Amino acid sequence: MNRKQTLDLLRKYDIRPTRSLGQNFLVDESVVVDIGKLAELGSDDLVVEIGAGVGGLTEHxxxxxxxxxxxEIDAHVLPALRAVLHGFxxxxxxxxxxxxxxxxxxVAAWPGQVKVVANLPYYITxxxxxxxxxELPGCSALILMLQKEAADRILAPPMRRAYGPVAVLTACFGTASRKLKVPADAFFPRPNIDSVIxxxxxxxxxxxIADWEEFHLFLERCFAHRRKTLANSLKNAGLSADQLLNLPAALARLELDPDVRADHLTHEQLAALYALLTIEL
Structure with a gap:
């Protein structure tokens, strides 16, 4: 769906983009095609699209x-979305x-691969x-369009300011890479900054990782006090007494400095540390 088709659809259904939802509709067909190529879709794939809008990407x-x-969260766009997808x-x-x-x-009942495609508003990225x-650690791929700052947090390596739980989770899931820059003119209304895919x-x-939710909670505790040592951050963030007791031995087994900080550890080291702390040493 190109810019003219999208704007005509918005006028037909009297849709006004909602600023509080971060609505910026994709109106550049070439970007839609690029997203489709990156997703490498086939008949065995189930796509979970988050933020379908008026269906320009969904149709593709x-x-x-x-x-x-x-x-789609916004009830106002549903009539247009249903009309676009009527034949599917x-x-x-x-x-x-x-x-x-x-x-x-x-996605529990789907027998094939699951892929996620999303144009994520900044405020909930x-x-x-x-x-x-x-919730979808078995998902085969994610194609995400988001603002550059959010992408930096996902792709950040250790010892960078943006490195934190989401970067570690992503790295443990698989390989993340920046693929395309999407100019602000590709959206309506035009956002203030460019996006990336x-x-x-x-x-x-x-x-x-047996329990990804528990692993995420562990990571949040690791990075809760970034300027403190990992041990102090975990202690202050409420790690269990038994795990705190086992922490020195776990760090020693991984040949890590007892005064190391979380942002100095790779995702492999943090995953290994979590594994050691959740089994009996």
């Missing part, structure tokens, strides 16, 4: 995937806040990415 995905679950029996529109949807249950990684591909040999 539906032509290539086995099924699409299109999540493989599309399910879900009117809901993606943060409140159980993504695990949503980090919570949504964490939710996707925690990142691709996250699930690792063939993914880390064996």
């Amino acid at each position: 995905l539906a032509r290539r995937a086995g099924a699409v679950c299109a999540l 029996s493989n599309c399910t529109i879900i009117h809901a806040d993606a943060l409140q949807v159980n993504l695990t249950d949503l 980090t919570p949504l990415i964490k939710k996707i990684l925690i 990142i691709q996250v591909v699930r690792a063939d040999q993914q880390f064996s």
